[in-house]
Amino acid sequence: MPAPSKKPPSAAPPASASLPTRRGRASGGTTLLEVARLAGVSAMSVSRALNAPNQVSPSILAKVRAAVDATGYVANRIAGSLASRRSRLVAAVVPSIAGPVFQGMVQSLIAELAAHDHQLMLGQSGYGTQEEDALLEAIIGRRPDGIVLGGVVPSPAGRRRLAASGIPVVETWDMVADPIDMLVGFSHEAIAATVASFLIERGHRHLGFVGGNHERAARRARAFADAALNRPEGVPASTVVVETVVAPATVRSGRDALREMLQREPRTDAVFCSSDVLALGVVTEAGARGLRVPQDIAVIGFGDLDFAADVSPSLTTVRIDSTRIGQLAAQFIVRRSQGLDVDHARVDVGFSIVPRESA
Amino acid sequence: MPAPSKKPPSAAPPASASLPTRRGRASGGTTLLEVARLAGVSAMSVSRALNAPNQVSPSILAKVRAAVDATGYVANRIAGSLASRRSRLVAAVVPSIAGPVFQGMVQSLIAELAAHDHQLMLGQSGYGTQEEDALLEAIIGRRPDGIVLGGVVPSPAGRRRLAASGIPVVETWDMVADPIDMLVGFSHEAIAATVASFLIERGHRHLGFVGGNHERAARRARAFADAALNRPEGVPASTVVVETVVAPATVRSGRDALREMLQREPRTDAVFCSSDVLALGVVTEAGARGLRVPQDIAVIGFGDLDFAADVSPSLTTVRIDSTRIGQLAAQFIVRRSQGLDVDHARVDVGFSIVPRESA
DNA sequence: TTGAAAGCGCTAACAC
DNA sequence: GTGTTAGCGCTTTCAA
Numbered sequence: 001m002p003a004p005s006k007k008p009p010s011a012a013p014p015a016s017a018s019l020p021t022r023r024g025r026a027s028g029g030t031t032l033l034e035v036a037r038l039a040g041v042s043a044m045s046v047s048r049a050l051n052a053p054n055q056v057s058p059s060i061l062a063k064v065r066a067a068v069d070a071t072g073y074v075a076n077r078i079a080g081s082l083a084s085r086r087s088r089l090v091a092a093v094v095p096s097i098a099g100p101v102f103q104g105m106v107q108s109l110i111a112e113l114a115a116h117d118h119q120l121m122l123g124q125s126g127y128g129t130q131e132e133d134a135l136l137e138a139i140i141g142r143r144p145d146g147i148v149l150g151g152v153v154p155s156p157a158g159r160r161r162l163a164a165s166g167i168p169v170v171e172t173w174d175m176v177a178d179p180i181d182m183l184v185g186f187s188h189e190a191i192a193a194t195v196a197s198f199l200i201e202r203g204h205r206h207l208g209f210v211g212g213n214h215e216r217a218a219r220r221a222r223a224f225a226d227a228a229l230n231r232p233e234g235v236p237a238s239t240v241v242v243e244t245v246v247a248p249a250t251v252r253s254g255r256d257a258l259r260e261m262l263q264r265e266p267r268t269d270a271v272f273c274s275s276d277v278l279a280l281g282v283v284t285e286a287g288a289r290g291l292r293v294p295q296d297i298a299v300i301g302f303g304d305l306d307f308a309a310d311v312s313p314s315l316t317t318v319r320i321d322s323t324r325i326g327q328l329a330a331q332f333i334v335r336r337s338q339g340l341d342v343d344h345a346r347v348d349v350g351f352s353i354v355p356r357e358s359a
Numbered sequence: 360m361p362a363p364s365k366k367p368p369s370a371a372p373p374a375s376a377s378l379p380t381r382r383g384r385a386s387g388g389t390t391l392l393e394v395a396r397l398a399g400v401s402a403m404s405v406s407r408a409l410n411a412p413n414q415v416s417p418s419i420l421a422k423v424r425a426a427v428d429a430t431g432y433v434a435n436r437i438a439g440s441l442a443s444r445r446s447r448l449v450a451a452v453v454p455s456i457a458g459p460v461f462q463g464m465v466q467s468l469i470a471e472l473a474a475h476d477h478q479l480m481l482g483q484s485g486y487g488t489q490e491e492d493a494l495l496e497a498i499i500g501r502r503p504d505g506i507v508l509g510g511v512v513p514s515p516a517g518r519r520r521l522a523a524s525g526i527p528v529v530e531t532w533d534m535v536a537d538p539i540d541m542l543v544g545f546s547h548e549a550i551a552a553t554v555a556s557f558l559i560e561r562g563h564r565h566l567g568f569v570g571g572n573h574e575r576a577a578r579r580a581r582a583f584a585d586a587a588l589n590r591p592e593g594v595p596a597s598t599v600v601v602e603t604v605v606a607p608a609t610v611r612s613g614r615d616a617l618r619e620m621l622q623r624e625p626r627t628d629a630v631f632c633s634s635d636v637l638a639l640g641v642v643t644e645a646g647a648r649g650l651r652v653p654q655d656i657a658v659i660g661f662g663d664l665d666f667a668a669d670v671s672p673s674l675t676t677v678r679i680d681s682t683r684i685g686q687l688a689a690q691f692i693v694r695r696s697q698g699l700d701v702d703h704a705r706v707d708v709g710f711s712i713v714p715r716e717s718a
Numbered sequence: 719t720t721g722a723a724a725g726c727g728c729t730a731a732c733a734c
Numbered sequence: 735g736t737g738t739t740a741g742c743g744c745t746t747t748c749a750a
Binding site for chain 2: 029072074076077078082087096098103104107110114117121122123124131135137138140141142143161164166248250252280284288306310311312
């Protein structure tokens with residue numbers, strides 16, 4: 001084995017087919033250079049043939065394609081990312097993918113990104129600030145082309161880090177007042193107020209709210225209570241009882257919540273749940289107690305999950321276009337990574353109430 | 360601006376704090392070299408202080424930490440991955456994250472990987488072979504430290520690609536006969552046979568099966584029918600009717616399936632569903648038709664999803680330890696990427712029947 | 719259109 | 735323990 005210790009890097013190895021056996025650093029698979037040699041063209045031509053085929057003559061294109069097929073070459077995107085400073089990777093952080101709420105968004109994120117040749121890295125926060133900051137650091141270290149935050153409110157330190165990183169950030173699920181960068185969401189306050197009106201207009205006066213133990217749910221609960229207690233039309237004030245459940249939302253926690261709620265306020269005649277899963281639990285518990293839904297107690301869920309229309313009674317619920325949220329977030333990031341300006345980077349996707357049997 | 364066009368790379372720039380202003384390639388953020396200069400040590404010492412703190416003297420460690428804090432430096436893992444040939448990225452492919460079946464696995468994958476400083480890249484197949492092969496190519500291009508396949512059966516070409524890539528692969532959810540590499544799963548045939556016996560022993564003779572329109576569900580259906588028709592104990596043969604629903608499994612498709620099943624075989628007195636969501640649909644439809652569950656018709660689901668115990672009637676179901684599947688898959692890959700041998704790389708995690716009210 | 723040179727930011731290997 | 739050197743495999747830049 002010849003060991004030229006200080007050979008300048010410019011001198012190309014002899015055109016043999018042998019693998020490069022430099023200092024002890026074993027090579028992985030086929031490289032661009034090997035494909036180039038096989039095709040009898042330069043490395044740059046191979047790169048162009050792969051990434052910008054229309055900038056290359058048909059003859060080179062054919063030669064490169066043949067060499068790629070012969071070798072089974074798959075370009076190393078790590079090297080490409082380092083050189084081009086574009087990772088084509090997007091990171092998403094959600095509290096937990098267990099809850100069905102973010103599924104639609106993550107799903108459409110993946111699909112939309114894939115359509116633009118980007119991939120998704122998925123992280124779960126929700127194990128405390130410590131872990132969340134570590135996660136953000138791990139994410140920033142990968143230099144993703146964008147970061148999507150789903151229902152996550154980073155710590156002040158985390159926010160600063162994100163902002164300082166210069167990486168495009170899309171916050172979702174909430175129209176926060178002071179976004180880090182871009183924003184695709186809806187107003188939890190508006191939803192709560194609308195649902196409260198919906199129930200009061202139908203004659204309900206003893207309203208309950210069931211939601212998680214996080215800040216967003218608390219805001220929604222407050223808005224719900226405010227709207228119920230201070231109706232502009234002068235409708236008699238209602239009582240409102242709030243039941244907090246620990247995340248994640250399950251059928252069980254919905255059942256438990258209704259039980260406790262009825263202990264605190266037996267007259268409760270309508271319940272707004274921050275998830276259809278909780279709503280299903282409330283409906284189930286009501287049935288087990290001989291309460292009729294909606295006659296004795298009305299129930300409104302959130303999410304319009306796929307089962308909402310098909311359980312019995314079918315669930316009245318708040319529908320969010322989570323697919324659109326994912327698509328917009330992906331598009332914003334892809335556009336940014338192409339150097340384009342994103343104009344409408346604060347989007348409220350709105351919501352609608354889907355009236356069904358349960359309310 | 361001085362423009363030394365052919366300066367040899369060995370000559371270090373003057374120790375000024377100015378950003379490197381080479382040829383026109385703008386630098387991103389702080390680099391390792393800048394931290395090193397600020398700390399007054401070599402680049403390697405910074406690298407060691409960050410990645411192997413115990414190989415470094417306390418004094419250097421302190422200087423490096425100070426410099427890192429001062430600059431807000433976050434190491435670029437793309438460069439690190441390229442140099443070390445370890446991306447610390449693991450890819451997972453599932454048919455769809457919409458179905459709740461893979462959630463547990465993905466969740467524990469993320470958590471377990473995070474504990475070992477790895478991240479998860481998530482891809483969705485299930486849009487046809489074309490897209491799936493493109494996805495595999497995109498994944499291989501990122502040189503992940505491992506690939507986890509969840510309920511995905513790649514095309515022959517895809518399998519060859521994966522095998523040729525040399526990347527550790529863990530197939531999950533099924534004890535396939537000829538795995539590409541590692542395997543963590545359970546036997547769909549064994550489950551089907553056990554469920555069939557369970558139902559026949561309880562006196563049911565007209566069994567139905569509801570499952571998706573994919574190969575795995577078909578195998579399970581076949582095994583279910585075989586077990587029902589050829590019982591070793593000589594129990595009189597049963598009739599079996601199979602109802603195929605299109606993925607993804609929803610409450611709606613479960614309801615539809617029962618309706619059609621009863622048209623084809625009105626005597627059906629027990630149904631095995633390949634998902635608890637389908638089972639919930641079957642139970643709901645049965646209720647809507649005045650059939651009592653389990654007296655008139657027994658229902659068994661699959662997955663033991665979080666609602667299974669808490670709906671009414673509660674669902675008898677097949678439980679899989681999906682958390683363990685994710686953990687094992689992650690551990691196998693992490694161990695491999697550390698150069699360790701993985702011995703028990705074919706694990707059958709088994710299953711159990713959880714008897715509740717519905718059967 | 720095509721190619722040569724230079725380097726993206728880091729770490730493995732080797733010397734001290 | 736610490737530093738030096740030489741890349742990892744690709745793309746940007748510039749020149750032909």
